[in-house]
Amino acid sequence: MPVTSPFLVSAPGKVILFGEHSAVYCKPAIAAALSLRTYLLVTPSQDPDVVALEFPDIKFSHKWNRNDLPWNVLNNVVGEKPVLTEELVPELVSALANNLDSIASSLHYSAAYTFLYLYMSLCHKNTQGVTISVRSTLPIGAGLGSSASIAVCIATALALLGEHISPALVRNEKLTVETQEAAFIENWSFMGEKCIHGTPSGIDNAVATHGGAVMFQKTNSSLPSVRTTMRNFPSLKLILTNTTQPRRTADLVAGVSRLNNEFPKTTTAILNAMESLTHEAYNLMIKPFDKEAKDTLRKLVCINHGLLVAIGVSHPKLEKVKMLADEMAIGQTKLTGAGGGGCAITLLNDEVSEENIEKLTLLYKEEGFETYETTLGGKGVGVLIPEEDRAESEIFSVKQFLEFSSRDQIEQTVGVTNLHGWRYW
């Protein structure tokens, strides 16, 4: 698709309520889309041969000449059309290393690698050069699925550029993503997640694509994963706290894999316990959610955290989040996402006062932690273009997009519900 005007893709982050890590071992997990999102702006490049990335959230920008990319390798091994493979194509992975060898930081490398892998897979040599600029209201590397959210945005933008999905179908009138288009985006963003952390379960990119809340289970055969939409997902009163301790999902997933190799029987028993508690939580959440159900759900949150501690993915700062909440007897806390730092959720007791919530958030602030006000279960991926009668300059330029100084400014300017002058494609 020739890009004559800019377009904007956005996708949400997620909170895993039950089953992180066990999800990688084909156990079910429950997650919901977050109101924090990643926004990706596609603009035509001035030089049609140049593909450029502007990722200010991780202080990274880079350019490639599209003629320098290993198209021949790809065509020899895969052919001209995108072919979904179970694993990343090793020949492409090794050929791309030459185009990435000047990038030293692992944070930058994984973002650039994900982009190039998907670009090579979904575009072709003659696809017009574009600049891909990304801003996120999600903290990066904090357990809220920023990797999946950016992978979904990149896969969607490149699938549009490569004409594998049709703009008209990305959103229908009810603003729901058409099934076939969504499946294409989900599958390719899963390959993106593989570039970022090796052996993802697929739950994060499924939620970032479809939105809402799901119980998700990867299969260990070539069968597709099972995604069960939880339509009546109860509204949960929770505090989301970021320890701001940096960590990489790839390292934590690799740590659990080492533990599994060293103590296979014990690790399997823990993963099985996570499986049964996720089922119990699911059964509670699909029925009328009364006081008793809420109490039980909090007990399951507590057990799930204990099991995550047992497989070595907590961190002293996450324990601090839990301890402060426990001391105030305000609710039950568990880490969310890969752990090792990043975020925790505290599922609050019903009767908790606003005053106590404020007191706890203040205590967290004193520890250097951040708390977020968010809602769960929102929209999945979406694509927006400027309304016909709007010139690019009337809306916002790449420069402005890159210079938004705060989460609030991003949300207020390009947030799905706030964006004026743009319409769903």
Ligand SMILES: Nc1ncnc2c1ncn2[C@@H]1O[C@H](COP(=O)(O)OP(=O)(O)O)[C@@H](O)[C@H]1O
């Ligand atoms: N806004 C962003 N800009 C650039 N890269 C991003 C952005 N968001 C996520 N990423 C990529 O995702 C990686 C973090 O993924 P991960 O370790 O899985 O943490 P999480 O998904 O919990 O945030 C980063 O190293 C980076 O490659």
Ligand SMILES: C[C@@](O)(CCOP(=O)(O)O)CC(=O)O
């Ligand atoms: C640890 C895991 O279960 C969740 C990782 O989430 P995040 O990248 O920390 O947001 C891995 C996965 O399911 O792919």
Ligand SMILES: [Mg+2]
């Ligand atoms: Mg991730």
